[in-house]
Amino acid sequence: MRKLAVGAAGVVLAASGLVAQSIPSEAPDASVKDARKVLKQEAAIPGTSWSVDPETDKLVVTADKTVKGDDLDQLKDVVDELGDNVELEQSKTVIQPYAVGGDAIYASERCSAGLNVLMAGNPFLLTAGHCGKTGSLWSDKKGLTVGTMVESVFPVDDYALIKYEDSTTPESAVNLYEGVNKVFTVGTPTEGMQVERSGSTTGVQRGRITGLNATVNYGNGISVDGLIQTDVCAEPGDSGGPLFSGGMALGLLSGGYGNCKTGGATYYQSLNEVFSKYNLTLP
Missing domain, CATH: 3.30.70 (Alpha-Beta Plaits)
Structure with missing residues (x-):
């Protein structure tokens, strides 16, 4: 693995x-x-x-x-x-959470890996909470076991922690699909900041932050607050992947509207909130 x-x-x-x-x-x-x-x-x-x-x-x-x-x-x-x-x-389109996937990860759905982190010295992988339930087993595109989702929070927030099966400390990096980008820190998003995101459906896409503390109502009583809003496009399967600027990680893709042909908007769970709550660090 x-x-x-x-x-x-x-x-x-x-x-x-x-x-x-x-x-x-x-x-x-x-x-x-x-x-x-x-x-x-x-x-x-x-x-x-x-x-x-x-x-x-x-x-x-x-x-x-x-x-x-x-x-x-x-x-x-x-x-x-x-x-x-x-x-x-x-809008002429539909707001939806995308659950189909940087590197693709699989359980009942395909999503995208977000960020490798450490909690109490143990390695975990962050992704979106709507991607799966606590206890679900996740694998990579080769079918090799990644680990078990030990915490899934959705709605209100949208993040999940997958505990790696292997205890080896992972690298904290983003898949650029033409190499990797090392992540050195978790930062605070600001309006107008130039950003990128990487996902298993549409690869790396670029844009800027257009709003902070956004609220999205996905339906069936599901509402998520405190999100980062951008004009970066995404599509189903990109869920859970990271939003970043240079070597600074900012968020995890939660949802949005549009696509990468016609354009759209995307919303991200803030990483600062998750890091603070679980006392996470980067490897």
């Missing part, structure tokens, strides 16, 4: 064909915080997401094509009531 040179990818959010109404905003910080609470309570409708646009400082609510009828009317009413600091966009 070998350790994985981790490639990044994740879950994609629909970002093509958005229709937005733009309303000027002056001092959004306090009202945006309140608006998030109201949306969570009154408009956590499957197929919706929201995050702050760094260029306008407005809270942008996105509704995919499945949001219609009474649900769409309800969403419009809530957004209207929230005033000038909130705007509504409608």
Whole structure:
């Protein structure tokens, strides 16, 4: 059994064909915080997401094509009531978590490996929580056992820990599909940062961070908060892969919309949160 040179990818959010109404905003910080609470309570409708646009400082609510009828009317009413600091966009595609896969890893679904880490000196692999359940056994593309998923958190957050079967310390690197990129640190994402992600479906894709602390509603009552939003494309199977900038790892792909032919948006679980919670370190 070998350790994985981790490639990044994740879950994609629909970002093509958005229709937005733009309303000027002056001092959004306090009202945006309140608006998030109201949306969570009154408009956590499957197929919706929201995050702050760094260029306008407005809270942008996105509704995919499945949001219609009474649900769409309800969403419009809530957004209207929230005033000038909130705007509504409608997408022609569908928000979804992608579970099919840097290096591909397999259980009942194919996903992408995220990042090799150490916890209490033992090697683990991070990926997306929606990719599998606690206790699931994971293998690589050759069918060799990688390890067992010992922690899976989804929804609210979206990450999982796979305990390596082999106790040998793995390398912390990203698969670039033309070599590897060494990861030296876990960093804090900032709006406008130039980033890359690697995944087993679409390889390495590039773009920038377009929002922080995003909320995505995937449906069936499943909502994920605190996500990093980018304009980097992804497709099913890229889920769980890493978001990175140079030698700095930033997140794990959770979901998004669109694809790598027409473009889209993607959302990532913050690595800082996971590292802090489990006291993780890089090998």
